[in-house]
Amino acid sequence: MTDPVIPALDGVPSRAGAVLVIDxxxxxxxxxxxxxxxxxxxxxAVVKADAYGLGAGPVARRLLAEGxxxxxxxxxxxxxxxxxxxxxxxxxxxxxxxxxxxxxxxxDLAAARLLPALNTLGDLERWRAxxxxxxxxxPCFVHIDTxxxxxxxxxxxxxxxxxxxDRLLAGVRVESWMSHLAxxxxxxxxxxKTQLGRFRAALARLPAAxxxxxxxxxxxxxxxxxxxxxxxxxxxxxxxxxPWTENPMRPVVRVFARIHQVRPVSxxxxxxxxxxxxxxxxxxxxxxxxxxxxxxxWALSGRGAALFGGAYRAPLVGRVSMDLLTADVTDVPEQFLxxxxxxxxxxxxxxxxxxxxxxGTIGYEVxxxxxxxxxxxxxxxxxG
Numbered sequence: 001m002t003d004p005v006i007p008a009l010d011g012v013p014s015r016a017g018a019v020l021v022i023d024x025x026x027x028x029x030x031x032x033x034x035x036x037x038x039x040x041x042x043x044x045a046v047v048k049a050d051a052y053g054l055g056a057g058p059v060a061r062r063l064l065a066e067g068x069x070x071x072x073x074x075x076x077x078x079x080x081x082x083x084x085x086x087x088x089x090x091x092x093x094x095x096x097x098x099x100x101x102x103x104x105x106x107x108d109l110a111a112a113r114l115l116p117a118l119n120t121l122g123d124l125e126r127w128r129a130x131x132x133x134x135x136x137x138x139p140c141f142v143h144i145d146t147x148x149x150x151x152x153x154x155x156x157x158x159x160x161x162x163x164x165x166d167r168l169l170a171g172v173r174v175e176s177w178m179s180h181l182a183x184x185x186x187x188x189x190x191x192x193k194t195q196l197g198r199f200r201a202a203l204a205r206l207p208a209a210x211x212x213x214x215x216x217x218x219x220x221x222x223x224x225x226x227x228x229x230x231x232x233x234x235x236x237x238x239x240x241x242x243p244w245t246e247n248p249m250r251p252v253v254r255v256f257a258r259i260h261q262v263r264p265v266s267x268x269x270x271x272x273x274x275x276x277x278x279x280x281x282x283x284x285x286x287x288x289x290x291x292x293x294x295x296x297x298w299a300l301s302g303r304g305a306a307l308f309g310g311a312y313r314a315p316l317v318g319r320v321s322m323d324l325l326t327a328d329v330t331d332v333p334e335q336f337l338x339x340x341x342x343x344x345x346x347x348x349x350x351x352x353x354x355x356x357x358x359x360g361t362i363g364y365e366v367x368x369x370x371x372x373x374x375x376x377x378x379x380x381x382x383x384g
Contacts, residue, residue, distance in 0.1 A: 272318025283330030309336030
């Protein structure tokens with residue numbers, strides 16, 4: 001089967017040092033798979049942090065075309081920006097702002113037709129006042145903390161709300177109650193079931209509305225966690241949302257670095273800053289055009305491998321520099337080492353999760369650190 005990325009690379013400008021390939025077809029296929037798993041619950045899409053570094057505009061537009069209707073961002077500015085790039089249509093896509101209603105932000109939220117997730121009674125009061133000022137109840141989510149201790153109504157605030165819901169909720173329209181799972185990617189951790197029980201108990205005390213609990217990992221805990229709306233994030237972008245099993249998601253991201261120079265080296269030579277890698281035999285070193293300024297972790301110094309010619313692995317050696325990586329290409333056939341050619345640094349041979357493990361971090365961080373210097377290529381095939 002022909003690799004669809006290869007012809008796409010042929011069209012990359014020669015000035016580009018590194019390329020981020022984003023397979024929107026695979027992204028859409030991942031969303032379809034998750035939507036089928038949770039039906040009849042709605043499958044939303046978390047596009048915070050600029051869609052995990054991949055571009056909230058193209059990602060959200062592709063998922064909207066696929067059938068997604070509810071999108072989640074972190075803050076008001078991200079929500080306002082997303083509203084401007086989504087097409088005008090009815091019904092209008094919902095954009096939920098997870099960080100609530102900071103003081104002074106309610107007019108901007110309402111003007112952009114955003115739905116804040118109300119995290120405190122202060123958020124609720126500010127949103128209620130904005131609805132009263134506009135003369136109509138404003139839609140929102142209400143976040144109930146069930147053990148994360150990060151955002152959401154505290155137990156005391158929940159008691160207050162449950163005891164005076166008619167008055168406190170006047171002027172707002174609760175579209176959904178929500179909570180967030182802390183340990184869903186650890187299937188044996190009892191915290192997940194504890195949070196489910198706390199969420200159900202909270203819902204029993206509150207006026208009827210839709211409910212949302214499951215993140216990406218939560219989806220794979222089964223229907224008890226799906227409620228009316230699930231909120232996948234990392235699963236859409238390819239890393240494994242259920243690390244206790246084989247990854248069910250399609251890879252979305254591939255990263256290629258330009259071959260800038262190939263040089264001969266002798267036994268005893270050293271490579272890169274601090275001379276951390278010493279050459280053991282005569283060979284060749286390739287300098288590749290990306291580094292930690294592109295979000296490639298410095299912690300990956302001397303770890304992993306790049307792929308040349310689609311088939312030949314070459315270990316990455318020496319320190320990760322700001323703008324360069326170095327690979328020992330001694331065993332790579334010369335025809336795949338032309339200056340201006342490409343080496344694949346992240347892809348099927350080395351998925352995001354693998355690079356994250358090598359760096360001692362998580363796939364979320366690897367994705368969201370991908371910087372603005374990449375030339376971006378969007379593939380929009382069917383994705384399987």
